[in-house]
Amino acid sequence: MSIKRISGPALSDLLQSLTGLLLVLFVWGHMFFESSILLGKDAMLWVTRMFEGEHIFGQPYPLLVSAVAAAIFALIALHAILALRKFPASAAQYRRFHQHMESMHHADTTLWYVQVVTGFSLFFLASAHVFLVFIQPDNIGPYASSDRIWSGRFWLLYAPLLVCVHLHAGIGIYRLVMKWAPIPAAQTQQVRRRLKIAMWGIIVFFIALGSASLVTYMKIGYDHADRVGERYHGADGRGGV
Numbered sequence: 001m002s003i004k005r006i007s008g009p010a011l012s013d014l015l016q017s018l019t020g021l022l023l024v025l026f027v028w029g030h031m032f033f034e035s036s037i038l039l040g041k042d043a044m045l046w047v048t049r050m051f052e053g054e055h056i057f058g059q060p061y062p063l064l065v066s067a068v069a070a071a072i073f074a075l076i077a078l079h080a081i082l083a084l085r086k087f088p089a090s091a092a093q094y095r096r097f098h099q100h101m102e103s104m105h106h107a108d109t110t111l112w113y114v115q116v117v118t119g120f121s122l123f124f125l126a127s128a129h130v131f132l133v134f135i136q137p138d139n140i141g142p143y144a145s146s147d148r149i150w151s152g153r154f155w156l157l158y159a160p161l162l163v164c165v166h167l168h169a170g171i172g173i174y175r176l177v178m179k180w181a182p183i184p185a186a187q188t189q190q191v192r193r194r195l196k197i198a199m200w201g202i203i204v205f206f207i208a209l210g211s212a213s214l215v216t217y218m219k220i221g222y223d224h225a226d227r228v229g230e231r232y233h234g235a236d237g238r239g240g241v
């Protein structure tokens with residue numbers, strides 16, 4: 001089928017899958033960069049400077065971080081608008097879906113519902129985080145992030161965001177593969193079983209990685225609570241973050 005001939009609901013579905021895939025790849029990559037704090041403050045400082053373009057341009061340009069945040073926000077908005085079409089639209093539809101889900105006991109139907117609930121939560125949780133990154137791109141770093149998370153109590157945002165985003169990303173990728181991969185009918189059950197094991201493995205891995213980083217930021221923020229606002233200067237003593 002050529003792209004030109006795809007239109008209407010099929011085009012919306014394709015775009016929803018593509019925007020979802022890009023967002024999942026971004027979030028998984030982001031988790032590794034953001035977890036650099038597990039390797040120490042200097043490792044996170046290096047990553048922060050890299051995203052500000054300092055390793056290429058010789059000085060930091062936090063606006064680069066704002067530009068990425070704006071692009072991610074646009075992707076989230078497009079993905080959400082396309083997904084809204086599939087949300088139950090009234091109390092009656094919700095009731096009917098619940099009856100359907102409870103009577104069927106079908107794992108993939110339940111997973112779809114988890115996508116609706118986590119997707120809805122992400123409207124708020126992800127938007128709050130990305131907006132903050134957009135308006136304060138120069139406020140990211142070993143001390144700046146840790147102070148925000150502990151003294152600014154942002155762990156209250158990040159803990160539910162972490163769980164929702166990784167459930168949503170893991171289940172989303174599982175559904176993408178089931179939907180678009182050319183799986184021979186005879187192997188569907190076997191592939192489905194294996195994909196589910198991979199899906200849960202990935203979800204548990206990222207939630208564990210994110211929890212370890214979150215606790216590390218909280219610990220640094222706790223130890224730094226009497227010096228909030230002070231920036232971390234690396235071993236070279238250059239501009240701190």
Ligand code: HEM
Pocket residue numbers: 027030034065068069070072122126129130133139140141144145146148149154158159161162163165209210211212213214
């Ligand atoms: C340009 C876009 C983004 C940048 C630069 C960014 C950067 C960061 C940074 C530096 C942290 C550490 C805490 C802090 O400084 O506040 C963080 C935490 C986090 N971010 Fe992002 N982020 C972006 C987008 C996103 C998106 C789109 C999501 C998911 C929808 C996301 C999910 C998270 C989560 C779950 C945490 C907490 C991680 C943990 O528990 O260790 N971020 N982000």
